[in-house]
Amino acid sequence: MTNSPKTAAIIVAAGRGLRAGGGGPKQYRTIGGRPVIARSMEPFCAHPQVSLVQPITNPDDVALFNEAVAGLNYRVPANGGATRQASVHAGLEALADQAPDIVLIHDAARPFVTAAVIERAIAAAQITGAAIPTAPVVDTIKVVNGDGHVEATPERAKLRIAQTPQAFRFDVILAAHRRAAAEGRDDFTDDAALAEWAGLTVATFEGDPANMKLTTPEDFSREEARLAASLGDIRMGTGYDVHAFGEGDHLMICGVRVPHTKGFLAHSDGDVGLHALVDAILGALANGDIGSHFPPSDPQWKGAASDKFLEYAVGRVTARGGKIANLEVTLICERPKIGPLRDAMRTRISEISGVPVSRVAVKATTSERLGFTGREEGIAATAAATIRLPWVD
Template identity: 80%
Template sequence: MVKSERTAAILVAAGRGLRAGSGGPKQYRVVGGQTVIFRAMQPFCTHPQVSVVQPVLHPEDAAMFNTACAGLRHQPPANGGATRQASVHAGLEALVGEKPDIVLIHDAARPFVSEGLISRAIDAASRTGAAIPTVAVTDTIKLVDADGNVADTPERARLRIAQTPQAFRYDVILEAHRRAARDGRSDFTDDAALAEWTGLTVATFEGDALNMKLTTPEDFVREEARLASLLGDIRTGTGYDVHAFGEGDHVMICGVRVPHAKGFLAHSDGDVGLHALVDAILGALADGDIGSHFPPSDAKWKGASSDQFLKYAVERVATRGGRIANLEVTLICERPKIGPLRDTMRARIAEISGLDISRIAVKATTSERLGFTGREEGIAATASATIRLPWSV
């Protein structure tokens, strides 16, 4: 039986991205509702043929990275160097103990790498030992002299745009980087150029036109527009929940523990705000209701914290390739008073859902002493969710 080869991936994310404009390093900026670095790393972290993912960061970016990439499997980040070449070398050295056969080297500023492209990279490295993805040049290219005059027109048919992930036998590219470091060479702009310098033949394989590098502010604007056009199926769902008061000294509302003279009578923690939001999201997905996914008859949900229900609903949207545009909940009660806790609740919903707090609204009203809420027998909540999904045929 042929032994399967072990593949590692290096995500180079130590750059400052100054050409991308203000807003911090571009790899931590948001495009299409997700950080660039999360989008770039996730396909490697979930690819069935990639065993190890090694991020390489600027030493000052650890906190941003941990927030942006929470939940992704990866090695402890390595510290990058002053150049891309130095950062790749650091990532390669960090993988020595993992003993990979193949390594894929990818720029974190390319957030739209696909599973298919990763698979092609692994296959190409297995066959050739050194290979890079390329796309054909469609425009005529001109070489100009120092005065800006056209000096030559290269044959377009032979020109290609190089992309990442660039794929190599691990031991070969590690030795190439070590040799360059020994010789004081630090001017290679990609790993293929370094490999060529050592005498390696670098093959090419089919790249992906969508796998473009984000470099300028205009790149971010373009990709935001492209992603928005893909998520043109806009849906709205509503939810409603109510729980009666019983014995207790607090109630859970929108993920926040609120001191109160009574508690909720409920199978779970009785969080009417989160329950209504879950139903709103599931309604927008046309995906049943909270009771069909978390039936009260199931003992494992007894006393359960409702934040896991909301996380589940949010993940259902992500699984469909969508994103949540807005969440809104209205709480109907005489007491406890919601106003002083409104922003705390918004922040907690933002934390659970992974949304920016600007996309979350919490409102409160009374029923003017009418009905069960007016008699302070319980609390009701209504909610709405607006989501965007890809168009389906």
């Protein structure tokens, strides 16, 4: 095997997750404001050593899946089976024509896998052909019989909690799954157990205590609290923009096309609301302003939709491991009247930024016929953004 193996990842997301409570399959519920499955898939989609990401989904969840993972790069999902084992087998068969060297098999309900764990998985599979991440057991474990009586106390030093991604040479784990299917064995709870049954020696490598599987409502509550505590660096930024009117028949304001007797004089589409929001977000990040990232002198931004600018600013927050807590825009103009358009603008900002509409505010005021806005020579906008980042000294 070469030093740079072709690596594929299977994301198992066909389960129903009934123990997690209401709200639909747990992999499509949100944790920290993002769908669980998006958090689970993104580290593999973004990892430079992973060539292929193969989701396994329930065919009833097509719309949920497409919405949850929009923007990620992955193969067409394969349909899952009645058991986890059957779903993994389906994913392996879907990858057979790609012939990867190594396959990583990961549960969609583990949304906190890191790039470091993925790297260790690939390295371990190269060396051993079959390896799983584990974490130490910190509590004393008891073996209890059907009457509720303790039968034994296993030696804790030998116990480990098995995690995913479990890593294998692709050819050997595919052969093991095919053999199990042919012999009617469908009772394995993870791929390591199936591999052991097939005669493989399964090694272990260092897992991550944070790489927990979400199973119960309490798991969701605990991890929400942990995420909130980890994003303790609360930042606020403000923005301001103004554009004069020129010839035209519409204005772009907060991502909404507004019919008007004039247009904006601007290099891009002149959306003062989104431009002010971009500056507010960049200000909270202490990362320059809109002009430094999208200079008006650059012809590629001529006539550009300001949606792209806001998406970029939001991406800068995500890249820092943060989230946006609140966005607010105040528009200053005599006309057009903003009130009837307020909800459409809030919705559009929410769609572009991924921030829930309940955390987006659009306000408006006039300047009492004073100044350039009062003379209807243009529109001004102020904005504020509150973001939360991981605390780094």
